[in-house]
Amino acid sequence: MDWRHYRSDTYDELIGSDGRPRAAARALTDYLQSLTPADLADRRLAAEVAIKALGVTFTVYSDGENVDRAFPFDIIPRTIARAEWQRTEAGLTQRVTALNHFIADIYGPRHIIRDGVFPEELLAESANFRPQCVGVRPPGDIWAHICGSDLVRDADGTIYVLEDNLRVPSGVSYMLENRMVIKRVFPEIFESSRILPVDDYPAQLYDTLAALSPRPADQPVIGLLTPGIFNSAYFEHCYLALQMGIELVEGSDLFVADDDCCYMRTIHGPQRVDVLYRRIDDLFIDPEAFKPDSMLGVRGLMRAWRAGNLALANAPGAGVADDKVVYAFVPEMIRYYLDQDPILPNVPSWLCMRDADRSHVLANLDKLVVKPANESGGYGMLIGPRATQAEREAFAERIKANPRNYMAQPTLAISTAPTLTDDGIEPRHLDLRPFILAREKPYVTTGGLTRVAMTRGSLVVNSSQGGGAKDTWVVDTDEETR
Numbered sequence: 001m002d003w004r005h006y007r008s009d010t011y012d013e014l015i016g017s018d019g020r021p022r023a024a025a026r027a028l029t030d031y032l033q034s035l036t037p038a039d040l041a042d043r044r045l046a047a048e049v050a051i052k053a054l055g056v057t058f059t060v061y062s063d064g065e066n067v068d069r070a071f072p073f074d075i076i077p078r079t080i081a082r083a084e085w086q087r088t089e090a091g092l093t094q095r096v097t098a099l100n101h102f103i104a105d106i107y108g109p110r111h112i113i114r115d116g117v118f119p120e121e122l123l124a125e126s127a128n129f130r131p132q133c134v135g136v137r138p139p140g141d142i143w144a145h146i147c148g149s150d151l152v153r154d155a156d157g158t159i160y161v162l163e164d165n166l167r168v169p170s171g172v173s174y175m176l177e178n179r180m181v182i183k184r185v186f187p188e189i190f191e192s193s194r195i196l197p198v199d200d201y202p203a204q205l206y207d208t209l210a211a212l213s214p215r216p217a218d219q220p221v222i223g224l225l226t227p228g229i230f231n232s233a234y235f236e237h238c239y240l241a242l243q244m245g246i247e248l249v250e251g252s253d254l255f256v257a258d259d260d261c262c263y264m265r266t267i268h269g270p271q272r273v274d275v276l277y278r279r280i281d282d283l284f285i286d287p288e289a290f291k292p293d294s295m296l297g298v299r300g301l302m303r304a305w306r307a308g309n310l311a312l313a314n315a316p317g318a319g320v321a322d323d324k325v326v327y328a329f330v331p332e333m334i335r336y337y338l339d340q341d342p343i344l345p346n347v348p349s350w351l352c353m354r355d356a357d358r359s360h361v362l363a364n365l366d367k368l369v370v371k372p373a374n375e376s377g378g379y380g381m382l383i384g385p386r387a388t389q390a391e392r393e394a395f396a397e398r399i400k401a402n403p404r405n406y407m408a409q410p411t412l413a414i415s416t417a418p419t420l421t422d423d424g425i426e427p428r429h430l431d432l433r434p435f436i437l438a439r440e441k442p443y444v445t446t447g448g449l450t451r452v453a454m455t456r457g458s459l460v461v462n463s464s465q466g467g468g469a470k471d472t473w474v475v476d477t478d479e480e481t482r
Contacts, residue, residue, distance in 0.1 A: 008427035010413040024081040024475040027193045072468030089444040091343030101337035104141040133317030145313040153415040166322040173236035175449040178471040194476040202243035212311035213274040220274040223247040256300030260307040275311045352403040361408040365392040368408040447472035
């Protein structure tokens with residue numbers, strides 16, 4: 001592979017505009033250059049075999065039949081210099097800290113509204129505000145214990161926060177499995193490069209959950225509450241429960257008794273549960289408090305949580321901050337709660353609830369990406385430059401009918417990285433989802449899940465939309481230590 005002939009029309013994570021590898025990518029690109037195309041094809045096949053053997057799958061709902069697919073994986077890792085990552089890590093910690101202050105404030109005294117920093121009408125129309133949570137104070141006032149924030153890099157090299165996922169963020173299992181696979185494919189390079197590890201995440205997550213136990217003196221009983229096998233992230237639920245050595249449970253495995261404690265049905269009789277890492281949306285976790293016809297949750301779960309007999313991660317109601325309109329206020333939250341300037345910027349955003357912003361969005365639909373406030377997985381959005389006139393006109397009507405539900409951002413020339421395709425190595429656009437554990441001393445994964453658009457020119461990286469993944473290497477280079 002001669003990198004001088006590799007070209008991207010935007011910032012590339014591995015190769016600079018002069019055709020030379022960036023410092024953090026130098027060992028990797030030298031190694032790849034030593035391999036023949038046949039060698040690369042063999043490594044790619046080895047990775048595919050490993051992924052099938054490990055059972056790394058993802059369900060794409062749009063297939064209609066909800067069939068599991070092997071997770072698309074590119075064998076060329078994305079690299080990040082350690083010094084850059086340390087700054088990113090600080091920015092993510094700052095952001096999640098402010099978001100937790102915000103959630104606690106919203107369900108408590110609401111200082112941020114009284115002080116005119118956050119509009120009350122935005123909260124009144126929030127799809128994820130839960131009145132059932134008002135007045136509750138989880139341990140440490142931490143509501144979002146696990147957060148996945150999506151980052152993108154623009155053409156000038158700036159890293160932006162694209163959105164925050166605070167309900168049931170997924171993908172961390174793929175980050176861990178990607179590293180396992182790439183170690184099998186390129187074992188030699190791990191001996192000669194200082195690639196920081198990622199495999200401590202399950203232990204860190206376990207410690208975060210255990211610290212929430214209402215019975216700190218005892219060995220906590222922790223479960224991962226899954227909707228079941230038909231959920232798109234079921235692989236991840238099984239994987240994390242296995243890695244942490246905790247119980248994988250469904251709603252039918254649990255019950256809340258008259259003492260407002262949650263119990264697990266076992267062959268030895270009921271066993272009290274202290275902590276649930278719930279991977280079920282708020283509205284389905286407790287038919288007594290939310291949807292009465294839900295078959296996924298546990299009746300009385302909210303009672304147990306409000307009584308302080310059970311910890312839930314993430315706490316119900318945390319999704320009030322997982323709203324693409326609320327996202328636009330995070331820089332102000334950082335200034336308001338922490339008295340600091342944001343380390344990581346937001347992507348510039350227009351909120352359709354504001355008259356001037358809405359006029360701008362409607363007049364520029366062919367240039368903007370428009371997102372609904374509470375969808376995920378890339379569903380329900382309009383990529384203006386790629387949409388037809390009919391699609392833009394239909395979207396304009398949706399915006400006019402419910403302005404609160406939409407926001408828009410420019411179509412960034414997001415960065416690329418070399419990706420092995422059937423036609424050789426080509427640039428593909430990507431993003432990055434690091435995972436943050438909010439606790440007394442926050443923890444951020446070393447890198448995160450790099451999602452990559454597997455189609456040439458596509459900006460859509462979501463796995464539910466056919467995107468794939470790469471391993472992410474945070475590399476400690478000699479240049480940084482001198």
